[in-house]
Structure formats: structure tokens, C-alpha cells
Amino acid sequence: MAASDDDLRTILDRFAKKAKQGAERQWPGRSHASSVDMPAVRASIRKAVVDAEVEKQLAAQTAADRLLRVKEVAKLTGLSRATIYRLERAGTFPKRVQTSANAVAWHEREVVAWKSSRPRSR
Numbered sequence: 001m002a003a004s005d006d007d008l009r010t011i012l013d014r015f016a017k018k019a020k021q022g023a024e025r026q027w028p029g030r031s032h033a034s035s036v037d038m039p040a041v042r043a044s045i046r047k048a049v050v051d052a053e054v055e056k057q058l059a060a061q062t063a064a065d066r067l068l069r070v071k072e073v074a075k076l077t078g079l080s081r082a083t084i085y086r087l088e089r090a091g092t093f094p095k096r097v098q099t100s101a102n103a104v105a106w107h108e109r110e111v112v113a114w115k116s117s118r119p120r121s122r
Contacts, residue, residue: 011045067105077115
């Protein structure tokens with residue numbers, strides 16, 4: 001969700017007002033409003049908004065690529081461990097990934113896609 005020009009203008013106005021108040025407190029009687037480079041401030045705010053949006057999208061993408069252990073898969077799907085393994089052997093459930101010598105996991109995006117492809121009972 002990108003910020004509109006009105007939102008950026010409101011943020012900029014608040015920032016300029018606080019900067020002016022701070023300058024007045026530090027140096028009473030002097031006007032420092034002209035020393036604020038408004039285009040640079042606008043560009044900085046836009047960059048911060050874009051950076052926050054990019055980080056949010058990366059976090060959502062990273063969360064979708066998590067590896068889920070069998071307990072999490074069972075909780076997400078509502079299936080028992082035995083049913084998960086049985087469906088996997090039958091080829092109707094996503095394949096597990098060996099994460100270490102004694103541990104397996106499933107890609108979250110594959111499990112979620114499998115779950116959304118299933119018909120709802122109600």
C-alpha cells in the first residue's frame with residue numbers, strides 16, 4: 001500500500017512544523033524555516049515509505065517459503081500424522097523435504113496450495 005501525495009504532504013507538514021519548533025527552542029528569535037531543504041525532505045519520506053513497503057513484501061514472501069514440521073502441517077490441515085504420510089505416499093499430498101538426518105518438513109506454500117485446492121465440505 002503506497003502512501004498518497006496527500007498523506008506525504010501531511011507527514012511533511014508535521015515534520016516541518018516540528019523542525020521549526022525545535023529550531024525556535026534551540027535558537028529563539030531566529031528563523032530557520034528557510035534552511036530546510038523541502039525537496040530533500042520529500043524525497044527522504046518517499047524513500048522511507050517505499051523501503052517500508054518493500055520490506056513488508058519481502059517479509060510476506062519469506063513467510064510463505066517457511067518449512068513446516070509435521071505438527072504444524074497437521075494443525076494447518078486438520079489431518080493426523082498418519083493421514084499426512086498416507087496421502088504423501090499416494091501422491092496426493094506435497095512431498096516432504098529432508099532437513100537433517102532425522103527431521104523432515106514441508107514447504108508452507110505447497111501445503112497451503114494443496115489445502116486451497118481441496119473441496120470444502122460445507
